[in-house]
Amino acid sequence: MGNSPHWQLLILDASAFIMGYEPSNIKTKQFSVPSVLRELIPESTPWIRFMIALEGCLLQVQAPTESYLKEVEKASVKVGEGKKLSDTDRDILALALELKDRGKEPVIVSDDYSIQNIAESKGIRYISLSTLGIRYLLKRTLYCPACYRRYPSSYISETCRVCGTKLRRRTTRKTLATRGEKGE
Ligand SMILES: [Zn+2]
Numbered sequence: 722m723g724n725s726p727h728w729q730l731l732i733l734d735a736s737a738f739i740m741g742y743e744p745s746n747i748k749t750k751q752f753s754v755p756s757v758l759r760e761l762i763p764e765s766t767p768w769i770r771f772m773i774a775l776e777g778c779l780l781q782v783q784a785p786t787e788s789y790l791k792e793v794e795k796a797s798v799k800v801g802e803g804k805k806l807s808d809t810d811r812d813i814l815a816l817a818l819e820l821k822d823r824g825k826e827p828v829i830v831s832d833d834y835s836i837q838n839i840a841e842s843k844g845i846r847y848i849s850l851s852t853l854g855i856r857y858l859l860k861r862t863l864y865c866p867a868c869y870r871r872y873p874s875s876y877i878s879e880t881c882r883v884c885g886t887k888l889r890r891r892t893t894r895k896t897l898a899t900r901g902e903k904g905e
Pocket residue numbers: 865866867868869870881882883884885886
């Protein structure tokens with residue numbers, strides 16, 4: 722993906738929140754649908770992320786209108802994805818169509834192949850989470866608790882080569898965000 726693409730708005734499905742998508746890291750306008758919230762487990766981290774974004778007005782939640790749901794239905798049958806779509810998938814796609822009709826440039830954020838397939842057939846752009854540059858990685862660090870020297874995780878010895886203290890491992894979850902925002 723090139724540098725700083727200018728998407729007008731992003732539409733987020735449940736998997737985005739579950740995979741660790743953080744709306745506050747993104748400057749673009751973001752939309753989702755009520756059925757996404759219903760898919761998230763209340764009080765879970767993805768649910769909390771969703772609610773905070775909603776309350777902070779980073780995220781706009783909107784149910785699609787009936788006529789666009791019908792249009793999605795037709796498109797899904799046409800490309801042979803009809804049975805694979807969940808209600809949430811339909812809502813996401815219908816909202817994208819609706820916003821596009823209103824002159825916006827929606828980009829669906831989803832790793833779901835059926836959604837991507839139908840979006841493509843309707844000329845709607847989509848990206849997967851990794852394309853957006855958001856990944857969660859487990860980062861393992863090996864360090865000396867006495868002198869704080871860091872070692873690569875492939876380091877063979879169990880002790881610090883400078884002060885001889887037994888090394889410790891620490892596993893942290895690290896968000897990697899592109900566009901000059903370092904997660905560290
Ligand atoms: Zn040391």
